[in-house]
Amino acid sequence: MNRVSRIALLSSHVLLACAALPVAAAPAIGTDNVSAIKGHRKVVIAEFGVEFYTQLHSEGRAGGSNAQVTTTLTGVSDATFQAVTEQAYKDTVAALTQAGFEVMDPQVLKASPLYQELATKYGTASPQTFVDEKLVEGAPSISKIFAPAGMPAFFSSSAIRGDFGQRTDSQNQGRGKKEGDLAKSLDVTLLHVHYLASFGLVSGTKNGVLAGIAGVARAAIEPQPVLFPEETEIQFVTDAGFRTFTNSHRPRHSGAVYLKAPLSAGSGIFELKDTTSTESKKGDAITNAFGSLVGGFGQKRKSSEAVPQSEAAYGEAIQKLIGESANGLTQALAGAL
Structure with missing residues (x-):
């Protein structure tokens, strides 16, 4: 599967899952070896970050057509x-x-030389800017990772996001061993908390037999406050450290709880302003409305700005989602004690 296909597949899953999720519904929580937390009530937050998307890029392909929305x-x-x-x-x-x-x-933590070594090697000053250039061709998605005052920022990588080094690090058992040693030395379980906040949902067609016959590419960004699944999570490392035999993409962690589906506040607080250049608009789209683009043969591009009603409205919406997520994640974690 090529890079564009992988991001289109993930984006389609996110869009469909969130569309089916009522605003008032409790978060859908997934678990990964959560039973490893049993008996470990004493915890410390070793990594904490809220990652905010500041630019989203959607790309769709179908036969000889390509549609891109940024x-x-x-x-x-x-x-x-x-x-x-x-x-x-x-x-x-x-x-x-x-x-x-x-x-x-x-x-x-700060009194431990081992923690200082890990924070120096893997942490950065907050905020940390992440430019995701590997999964798209036309433009990157861009985010900023913020940590609480006095704490370093850490990138929460996965098998999908990040460069080769970042994706490899998510499975770095050497780092997991050191984190396990740190947990053992302090007689505490380390928590790595990450919330991935977006201002929209991304979707796009991907190449295939039916898409090739239709020959129409579609790309869309639907503006709304939302927490993305999988990487809105609490991962933990007990004194047991990393896992040697596992099918999980989190082998350096003892276990985790995470959002299984996007958690959305619903649409309505954003206004979209078209910033597409005049040259790009010329004969570019069959349909070109409200953050979406449908293009025929060739490459079509659309760009826009998502502007919230106010900073306060944006902040309140994201904060509400994080509060709901935090309750759901911690309850799932505590259920395994």
Whole structure:
């Protein structure tokens, strides 16, 4: 499967799953070897980040046609992103405490040379900008990862996002061993908490027999506050460290809980402003409306800006989703104690 096909497949899954998820529904939570948390009530948050998409790119292919849509988030400052992150940390600690965990002060980590080694090697100053150039051809998706004040930012990689090194690091058992050693030395379980927040859902056609016959490529970005699945998660490392034999894409962690489906606040707080160049608009689209593009033979491009009603409206929507996610994730984690 080529790179564009993989991102189109993931995006289609995200779009369909979120469309079926009622706004008021409880988060759908998945688990990965969560039973490994049993007996480990004492925890410390070793990594915490809220990752905000600031640019989304959608690309669709069908036979000889290619449609591309790129949307940039405007009207939201780093100060708002940081404020959401600080509150998200407080909400997560509160949710963990309510669920029955003893949450240690992160200062216990900073006194450890092993933690300092890990933070220096894998952490960066906050915010950390991530430019996802590997899974698209026309333009990257761009995000910023914010950590609470005084903490480094960590990229939460997966088998799909990131460059080769970042994807490989998600399965770095050497790092997992050191994290297990750190957990053992402090007699505490390490938590790696990550929320992946987007201002829209991405979808696009992918090449195939039927698509080739139709010859019509489609790409779309539907603006709405949403937390993406899989990488909105709490991963943990006990004193047992990494897993040697597993089919999981998280082998360096002892286990995890994560969103199984996108968690959306619904549409309505964004206005889309078309920024497509005059040259690109000339005969470019069969349909070219509200963040979507349908193109015939050749390459068609559309660009736009997603502008929230206000920074406060954006922040409140994302914060509500994070609060709901934190409660769902911690309850699933506590259910295995």
